[in-house]
Amino acid sequence: MQISYIARQAILDRNHQTVGYELLFRDSPENKFPEIDQDIASSKLIIQNHFQGDIQSVSLGKLAFINFTEKCLINKYPLMxxxxxxxxxxxxxxxxxxxxxxxxxxxxxxxxxxxLTEYDLDEKWDVLFPYIAMIKIDIEITNAKRIRPVLDRIKPFNIKLIAEKVETNYQLQSLAEVGFNYYQGFFYHEPEIIEGQTLAPIKSQMLHLISETFNKPLDFDHIAEIIGHDVNLTLGLLKLVNNVATGARVEITSLKQAAAYLGEDKLKQFVTILALSKLTTNKTSEVSRQSLITAKLMAALATESAFIEVSDFAFITGLLSAIEVILSRPMDEILKTMPLAKPIVDALVNHSGLLGELLDLTINYITGNGENIQQLTDLYGLDANFIHKEFVHASNWCKSLGI
Structure with missing residues (x-):
């Protein structure tokens, strides 16, 4: 079966909440728009993904922004x-x-x-205003300050403005002042480093908890001690035990017993997800979701290829891949507080080693921001169909967590 690839990029509001994802067709893992007719690209995206239910999975239940040419619109593809x-x-x-x-x-x-995309501020487009909901403006092409005269023309129609190619949080703040409602770009990948900033105790504790769950064997006493310092973690652990327990009533007498009852696999998932959610703010919620999908996809890819030798490290590496953005601190400083294996540190700080290549491949596949993915998939024997299937599975898994 032929599989098309989807590059996905988040569209966020002024509060850093994700409102949707633009889904773009790719015909290979190189994550470049293929040299084919746009009509064909839109058709492939729809036919090869929508009918398999993939588009809503990849967009995590949010709005899916899809390119349609005039021919596609005449053929009534959106009605699908x-x-x-x-x-x-x-x-x-x-x-x-x-x-x-x-x-x-x-x-x-x-x-x-x-x-309306490819908007150039010309009044010729005004005739469409009563029938459109949004206008996208590429701020690399159009100076954002030039839109001020447009604001009065679109105000009666409640049209929302989307800024494309937003690269920094400073740009986002400036664009909000101008009048933009939504933002698309890579700005949330960039950490804001504040001189002299130190981690709050609760955040440091969460990092220790995440790293602790990847020690072998698990130290249930230590994990229970850390969980016991936070009421929400304690309640979450007990609720999970209740959900897992079927049949006979389970009487929990200690957090250690609760942790041991879950077993290693469920405990790891619970701890890493809950700890990550406590580190996340409104600004970083999209980054958190991407980290979870990266972790799940990395773990899956490591089981079916030459990456298998780093499979034990794959999930936690993906989970921590954007921790510097979430905490607004340099990656190397954060990792000094966590007792992680050297391959994980090398991958996260320098993107080096086999684990670093798996991390780069996975992130670039998800975001559509890379040029050497095809070389890596060929080198490590990764099947295109398998990658696509596991990406959809990881997206569904993330959606089910409700984060």
Whole structure:
């Protein structure tokens, strides 16, 4: 079976909450837009993924922003989707022709959200305003300050503005002041380093808890001691025991007993997910979700390839891959507080070694931000179908956690 790849990029609001993901077709793990007709790209994305249920999985139940050319719109491809689940992105248009106006009005009347892309601020597009929900502006091409005259023209129609190519949090703050509502880019990958900042005790404790669960054998006494310092962790552990216990009533007399009752696998999952969620703020929730998907996908890829020799380290490496963004501190300083194996430290700090290559491959596959993925998949014997399947599985798993 032929499998298409999907590059995914989050779209966030002013509070750093994810409102959706733009899904882009790729025809190989190289994560570059293929040199094919845009109509074909949109068709492949829909046919090869939607009918398998992958698009909603990959978008984690959020809005899926999908590019549609005029031909795709005429062929009524968007009608294959629930109108509440997608945003129709108009691509490949040079002007607001009468035909395009008629098409956009058709989807608007059916309740679909339409986003105008490749917008150049020209008044020729104003005729579409009553029928569109969003406008995307590439801030690398258009100076954001030039949109001020547009704000009065779109205000009666409650159109939301999306800034593309946002690279830093400073840009996000400036764009919010100008009038943008949503943001798309890699700004949330960049840590904000504050001189002299130290980790709060609770955050340091959570890092110790995460690293502790990857020691062999598990020290249930130590884990129980750490959990016992936090009421929410304690309640979460006991609730999980109750969910796992079926049949006879389980009487828990200590946190150590509760931890041991769960067993290593369930305890590891519980501890790492709950600890990560306590480190996460509104600003870093998207980063947290990406870390979980990275961890799950890395662990899966390490079981089916030459990466198997680092399989024991794969999950925790992926989980901690964006910890510097979450904590706004340099990675090497954070890791000094955690008793991690050297391959994990080398992978996270320098992206070196076999584990570092697995980390790079996984992150670049998910975000569509890399050029050497094909070489790595060939080198380590990774099957394209397998990667795609496990990416969808990891996305579904993350969605089920409710983080």
């Amino acid at each position: 989707f629930d109108k509440a689940s997608i945003v129709i992105e108009l691509v490949g248009h040079q002007s607001a022709s009468d035909r395009l106006l008629k098409i956009v009005k058709y989807y608007h009347d059916k309740g679909y959200k339409v986003a």
